[in-house]
Amino acid sequence: MTIIRRSLGWCAGGLALALAATLGGTSITTAAPPEADPPAMEPTSATSTPGENYVALQFGVFMHYGLATYVKKRPWDYDPHEVSPLTFAPPAEMDTDQWMQAAASSGAKYVIFTAKHHDGFALWPSDYTDYDVASSSAPDRDIVQEVVDSAREFGLKPVLYYSWLDFYKDGGSDDEGNYHFVASPEYVQFAKNQITELLTEYGDIAGLWLDTAPGKFDSGRLQEIKDHIAAVSPTTAFVPNTHLTEKRGGTRLAPADVLVHEAELEGDLPCDATRPHEQSFLAVQPNSAGWGWWSFASRDTTVTTAQDVMVELMRANSIGGAAAVNASPGPDGKLGLGNVNLLAEVGALRTSPTAYVTIDDMVPPCGGTLTYSGQQTDSDWIHTRGTPTGGGKWFFGTRTHSNTVGATATLTFSGPDITVLFEANPGHGIAEISVDGGPPVAVNTYSATRRQSQPLFERHNLGPGPHTLTVEVTGRKDDASANTFVSLEGFRINASANPTIVPVANVE
Structure with missing residues (x-):
């Protein structure tokens, strides 16, 4: 032709x-x-x-x-x-x-x-x-x-x-x-x-x-x-x-x-x-x-x-x-x-992953599904959207917190890397985190000043998954802390220059 x-x-x-x-x-x-x-x-x-x-x-x-x-x-x-x-x-x-x-x-x-x-x-x-x-x-x-x-x-x-x-x-x-x-x-x-x-x-x-x-x-x-x-x-x-x-x-x-x-x-x-x-x-x-x-x-x-x-x-x-x-x-x-x-x-x-963003209709993404103490509506966890008292910005404008001993937040996800973001606070205590049923790791979320979006736990090279990560409230705390709250702000999956971002809650 x-x-x-x-x-x-x-x-x-x-x-x-x-x-x-x-x-x-x-x-x-x-x-x-x-x-x-x-x-x-x-x-x-x-x-x-x-x-x-x-x-x-x-x-x-x-x-x-x-x-x-x-x-x-x-x-x-x-x-x-x-x-x-x-x-x-x-x-x-x-x-x-x-x-x-x-x-x-x-x-x-x-x-x-x-x-x-x-x-x-x-x-x-x-x-x-x-x-x-x-x-x-x-x-x-x-x-x-x-x-x-x-x-x-x-x-x-x-x-x-x-x-x-x-x-x-x-x-x-x-x-x-x-x-x-x-x-x-x-x-x-x-x-x-x-x-x-x-x-x-x-x-x-x-x-x-x-x-x-x-x-x-x-x-x-x-x-x-x-x-x-x-x-x-x-x-x-x-x-x-x-x-x-x-x-x-x-x-x-x-x-x-x-x-x-x-x-x-x-x-x-x-x-x-x-x-x-x-x-x-x-x-x-x-x-x-x-x-x-x-x-x-x-x-x-x-x-x-x-x-x-x-x-x-x-x-x-x-x-x-x-x-x-x-x-x-x-x-x-x-x-x-x-x-x-x-x-x-x-x-x-x-x-700027700590920028304040309100997502009213956020649906937990496929492969990044969160459950709280077995049910997302469990009253052990309090979901909050907005601006923290005293200023600052929560990761994607949401957080969930609890001081009920034994309360858990479980994330299922796929990918080799995971980072958990917490709010560190003068009234916050110690969480335990386990991945895929492994031994729990204690994470102290206390801080003398209020600090948002703190990457206090990371795991890498986990393999493609799927994986399960569980955060549990222990009731233990740093001697200087006023309470035992654990406040989750979000997760980064597949840590890289452009990580997946998972907010913690769909707050009405």
Whole structure:
């Protein structure tokens, strides 16, 4: 197959327009790479799997940008054959550095970018389609390259989104243009060729995020794509979005390095730390400024709060997974102030874990479930939210305390590392902590002055788990202490630069 570059193969109102550059009456063509699969490459590292490397990044930012940004409709709400590629008109002042600087301010370690969405429009000059940036109003630009370069400049690992569903390419959808289609062999090869371009022309790509077609995308086909990715880029994780298959009564398709949970539809992550997981979720802008994932206009505020982002991040990290918050550029080529501020606020919370945050609807995260003396409502423990008397800030704005001898707080979690945060206080006593039924360790929580969020107990290299940690009130105290209270503020699971954070209580 040969594509004549700078050609337009779109139809609008029955009109087909094709342009070909010529020299001396001869069309200038660029030969496409061979249709056959490339030879396998040897992995560069055998220490960790691509999926493990991916989720170890823990937190990312998902950016939706493309033709839909300028059509100002969702990619499944228009027929790309009726939309000229010239509609894609990024301004000269489009600033991918601004996108990545904002993402980095959140503490994110990776960014997912939509290289091709359902409309089939490629944001790189692909040798396999005439519906791409090379045929747009910015024919000399390679948006994927700009994004990848900016991501690396700000210390972010690039992940490229590729839509399996393609309303433009023959065989990429059924006659009715819906999600339930069986891809033709020609389309399968086309998709593999484009994936090869993305994974061989832009340096190291941490993940290929494949938006799949649920219902008809069988396990064998997923395995074929997974094997292809492993052959052309052994360090790239295969991250297929198969959420709808399970949602509609099927089973989650196995061939994947990372299983995706699209929070808007999936709702909850499973309590399963045996496979790498990622949860993607929305940072919704007000006044319908776009639709969920997309931004059709820049806004100064978001409905989503930094606390919302932290809750989702905690839930994902608590099972050893990653989470990605959506923040998408608008038609002006920049992230709106609302998204910029949101990401900065998330970064402030993550680097200042003692910052006061009220989470009214916090649900104990999967893999980080707390029970108190057998029942969370047990009156032995008093849950408090707010600001401590005399000032200071509790970890995530909550604490729970007790001086009832024998009262216990038990945390179940997965991951190798755990840190327990206490309030130290002139009236506090001695707790005993045991991990996985091991011998108890006495922890003195007395302090001559009131001090919040004190990491008085840590354990590392425990293995993947699951684990059980129990804190028990002993009734013993330091001679200088006025009482025997034990006050828990929270836990950090998987100690690292970006630990999972578990508040101690859901306080009404």
